[in-house]
Amino acid sequence: FLPHLIASLEQVDQTYIMVKPDGVQRGLVGEIISRFEKKGFKLTGLKLFQCSKELAEEHYKDLKQKSFFPKLIDYITSGPVVCMAWEGVGVVASARKLIGATDPLQAEPGTIRGDLAVQTGRNVVHGSDSPENGKREIALWFKEGEVCDWTPVQSPWLRE
Numbered sequence: 001f002l003p004h005l006i007a008s009l010e011q012v013d014q015t016y017i018m019v020k021p022d023g024v025q026r027g028l029v030g031e032i033i034s035r036f037e038k039k040g041f042k043l044t045g046l047k048l049f050q051c052s053k054e055l056a057e058e059h060y061k062d063l064k065q066k067s068f069f070p071k072l073i074d075y076i077t078s079g080p081v082v083c084m085a086w087e088g089v090g091v092v093a094s095a096r097k098l099i100g101a102t103d104p105l106q107a108e109p110g111t112i113r114g115d116l117a118v119q120t121g122r123n124v125v126h127g128s129d130s131p132e133n134g135k136r137e138i139a140l141w142f143k144e145g146e147v148c149d150w151t152p153v154q155s156p157w158l159r160e
């Protein structure tokens with residue numbers, strides 16, 4: 001009883017994961033989705049989407065002052081992206097670990113960027129950096145009704 005009660009009090013977070021245009025063009029969508037799926041997180045939102053300059057600028061607003069900001073906006077709007085919402089206990093930090101360091105040459109082998117990319121400006125995937133930003137970004141990229149709440153049949157085989 002007590003372990004169940006403690007488990008039920010654990011914070012379930014959401015993270016926004018996005019396959020960037022290079023990942024889509026290079027045919028890495030399935031591979032990238034698969035990493036989060038196999039880990040055991042729950043997919044709650046998924047779509048292919050061509051984003052506007054305005055949306056890209058809002059998403060990356062904290063980087064507005066950076067010299068690479070215009071290049072970053074060009075990159076993110078250069079073709080369709082795959083938008084995803086994933087849910088689970090600890091999903092934000094875990095997804096960042098699965099993704100790896102911002103610079104793919106510094107990212108550990110076994111991570112998405114470590115295995116699949118060579119340059120910061122083409123680092124194939126985005127992941128939210130905090131639970132707060134996870135919520136903010138999902139609300140920014142998905143419309144009402146596009147995020148699904150559901151119970152995967154494997155749930156009891158993933159968490160005691």
Ligand code: GDP
Binds near residue numbers: 101123126127129
């Ligand atoms: P992330 O959270 O690991 O994605 O890294 P940041 O939040 O620091 O940066 C957001 C994104 O901006 C990165 O994923 C890169 O696509 C891009 N970026 C960051 N630093 C640089 C840079 O020095 N040059 C270029 N061209 N792009 C950068």
Ligand code: MG
Binds near residue numbers: 127129
């Ligand atoms: Mg970031």
